[in-house]
Amino acid sequence: MQITLNKAWGHFKTITRHRHMVIRHCAKAGILWQGLFHDLSKYTPVEFLTGARYYTDGTRSPNEGEREAYGYSKAWLHHKGRNRHHFEYWNDYNKKAGRVMPVPMPMRYVKELLCDRIAASKIYQGEKYTPEHPLSYYLRGNTHRFIAPETSELIISMLTLLAEEGENTMFQKLKQM
Known part of the structure; x- marks a missing residue:
């Protein structure tokens, strides 16, 4: 799959819009400084070029395209290994136990997650977003997720709060944690 200027520009706009939204959310959660550094690795060649190559329309992660092509995503492996807000880190x-196990995430990274x-x-x-969507998305993947149980329970409780009481209540609670 070839990288075109349109795909590169579309990918750049999508990741930048996402990053700016995360920064606003981090400010509401009391971790603005951390938000300012969110996902900077997406602008590195290994992640950006993959993103531009497999960019569709900004409604799907380009990493999925790379997984379909190669069976894994080199960009995702790079990303999750450098960004502590991903539970996979x-x-x-x-x-x-004699094996790899999930470790509970520090609170500051759960907030960023x-x-x-x-x-x-x-x-x-986009316009189809509802406050219930992040919880339903998280729960859909819950059967195969490799995450510390206490971290998962905290994520579920906060996303449930979002779904039931809205963003302001959830961010206020996050700020107090």
Whole structure:
């Protein structure tokens, strides 16, 4: 698949809109400084060029296209290994268990993860976005997710709060945590 100027520009606009929305959400959650550094790796060649190559219309992650083509996404492997707001980052070898296990995420990264998930839902869903969407998306993948149970429970409780009481209530609670 070839990179065109239109696809590169479309991808750039999508990731930048997403990033700016995450920054606004992080400010509401009390982690503005962290939000300012959110997803900067998406502008590196390994992630940006893949994003531009597999960009469709900004309603689907280009990493899915790379997975379909190669069976894995090099861009995603790069991204999740550098961005601590992804629960996939938080896996390490556990000597007691003798295998890799999920590690509970620090609160500041759970906050950023929530800001990221809500912004991604808004960007990908566009006008179809509802406050229930981030929770339903998260729950759909719950059966195969490799995440510390306490981290998952916290994410579910905050996304449930979003769905039931709205953004202002959820961000206010996040800010207090």
